[in-house]
Amino acid sequence: MASPSVSDAAEQPFFPDEPTGPIMRTEIPGPISKKAIAHLDKVFETRSLNMMVNYQNSFGNYIADLDGNVLLDVYAQIASIPVGYSNPSLLLAATSPDMASAIINRPALGNFPQHDWAEILETGILRVAPKGLGQVFTAQAGSDANELAYKAAFMWKRRQQRGGPDVEFTQEEITSAMDNKSPGAPNMSILSFKTGFHGRLFGSLSTTRSKPIHKLDIPAFDWPQASFPHLKYPLEEHAEENAREEQRCLDETEKILTTFHSPPAAIIVEPIQSEGGDNHATPAFFKGLRALTRKHDVLMIVDEVQTGVGATGKFWAHEHWNMEDPPDMVTFSKKAQTAGYYFGNPDLRPNKPYRQFNTWMGDPARALLFRAIINEIERLNLVQNTAETGDYLYTRLQALGEKYPGEIQNLRGKGQGTFIAWDSPRRDEVLKKAKTFGVNVGGSGERAVRLRPMLIFQKKHADIFVDAMEKVFQS
């Protein structure tokens, strides 16, 4: 199915044993999958099921179902597979004695860290720490990474209000905290942005503003939301009005920071709003946020759960901003296959032990895996690959959009690696049809088709994808 005339014929495949293209044998789900889904439904939620998968048969960019179908996967477990299914280098790490011990001897890292925990961090998670953020607090998923960052922000802000790390809690604070009341449990907030997504636990969900179905019936904190820029695409053709829109959102943010009844200790923002429909903003907007947070002495948390680990053609998406003054905290998960938040300011370590603490505090097994992922990214130069493949993919999609202007609207993500999306007037139908042409692709927001291929996605895969989309549009 590839179009060698278009992509670079000399391109070396990262994984020679990867399938050369999709293989479609049955409709999806096929008969074997249908039976397995009915079985699973008896014990587990299946209404959100997209495809039943045989991972042992999945390799590289290709995902295999139970009926012999093999699809090019540009969704990658909701953007969380970094270097391909059944990656041989990861397999080596996963079968190492260190990994086995990490799996069966899981430590309570805050109390009983393993002898090589510092080394695992330094040769892994911390080796790719964002500029200026040399410390990490480890977690297990994006939601709790964000919540831990919020807790760090609240403790930092209250410490500041209290007058420093050595000022003791008052008896009133101690008593009221146990009663879930102010001042011990302070009336403070995290400011987030409309259509943003930061997780689905109670604190993170209070900052998530993506879709009602995520929030309905769940009690939430009375925390504020500011407008996120609604930009016009392509960005370069609408620079002036986009700048006005961004200024409007910055003004709104400042107004909330100065007037909201429950004062924000921090703002949290995604470099690209990823669940909310792939909404972009320019570096100027993010620099403006940094300036506002400095001016009003609140923290800036950048949620790189979906954008981080190479997908935008930089290791961290916020590197695109070229910001002198780094964010205060950066959260990560998904492609890292572990989670946590990076920070730099030592004041973000709480003033006493056991304030930021839980039984496991992360997972050394997953930290070892992230280290192997980082090594693989470096070995194959995958951030660079993603930047280049992304440019190629964007150009091909731009051409396809010119041919099918009714199908591809507001194409976006230029210069952002393969983190590309467009609006589709019949999105859900497009996603469904793509499967019949051998492609697994996902959506975001109300009508965006979002591309989240792995970092091993090459030009030949881009060709297969674009050709399949054309068939979808023709059908």
Place this chain on the structure above:
Amino acid sequence: MASPSVSDAAEQPFFPDEPTGPIMRTEIPGPISKKAIAHLDKVFETRSLNMMVNYQNSFGNYIADLDGNVLLDVYAQIASIPVGYSNPSLLLAATSPDMASAIINRPALGNFPQHDWAEILETGILRVAPKGLGQVFTAQAGSDANELAYKAAFMWKRRQQRGGPDVEFTQEEITSAMDNKSPGAPNMSILSFKTGFHGRLFGSLSTTRSKPIHKLDIPAFDWPQASFPHLKYPLEEHAEENAREEQRCLDETEKILTTFHSPPAAIIVEPIQSEGGDNHATPAFFKGLRALTRKHDVLMIVDEVQTGVGATGKFWAHEHWNMEDPPDMVTFSKKAQTAGYYFGNPDLRPNKPYRQFNTWMGDPARALLFRAIINEIERLNLVQNTAETGDYLYTRLQALGEKYPGEIQNLRGKGQGTFIAWDSPRRDEVLKKAKTFGVNVGGSGERAVRLRPMLIFQKKHADIFVDAMEKVFQS
């Protein structure tokens, strides 16, 4: 150090290669550990560090540090190691091809479950499901397991108020939910108990009432707390006044259920308050709670994060209650090495997909490990072992307490396996000194010494432990 004259000399060791007793070579931390801790401190929180550990050198009930010291471990990673360090059966599971694939091909289980997920659940997590609770929602840690259970409770209650699963959300609900306001984000609550612990994320922390240091500076929901019984020990000598105390707490609970301004959708309770000081209540109390929740139509969530998986001499601690009508949800983590909540009522499945959802929704690698743990528990009959060892240990501690009445107060946990604790007037000193005699033991609440040995703890280990405690008391 063992006292073969006291324990059953015929007792077969589960792991013949396990050390025969503690080996103390240096003070703790020794020189190598000190250096390693200073190194770790540069990149990770170490103020809560108890001991730096070499897990590859730790076997069975024994934990090894970096200086050649080997301690009998009755704390077990805050009650989370089930069947011993470096357990050979778990090692087999951890090095299986299924495990390797689960580690490197982590699925988004709600969208792309693996072909054998139903089987993994059925032969593992669900095989030990509490009576009446045949379904599971998987999670990653105790905190998020509890929060997911809370979300299920809120959705269930609102659905009931709305008039059933087919009644659609109103526009007002949809709009207000996005704004974190009622009715979409309802003014509802979870009732928890004083000195209870249910986790440290924002929702779970709002139900945690253990210690101020866990809660200070973190915004909390205005949710209610009822008194948990303060019983007198030994329970059998104070039956009448304990019954009055339990009734007082039940009355208080009922008052909150009927009058609190933010109506509870559920109560959550631990079978034994584990972080809060090992506070017990009788089956009558829990049956009373079940009756109240039925009467007032709220759910009963039992938090078995610390009590579950065999430690009390039953697989689930709530089995001790012999309750006809099971709890609505039971949460688990720690010794399961994975997490989630069990439920039975199909109405606790939300009425639409994507309401209870997140990227990973648990972890098949950890589910495979739990299955291996369950198999090991069955192979060695470890729940029975824990019941028997617990009785033996309790009897020996009772005798020790008679000899040292100033050291062992309110001994508790009789008939609850090895889930035993006592109050100590110089608790932190006792915990520290225990290390010099080769025992790693933890505390809970303000002054309790809590025993949380693994399920492979045998009478010979109990002897070593009791003898070491006597040396501590003598010193």
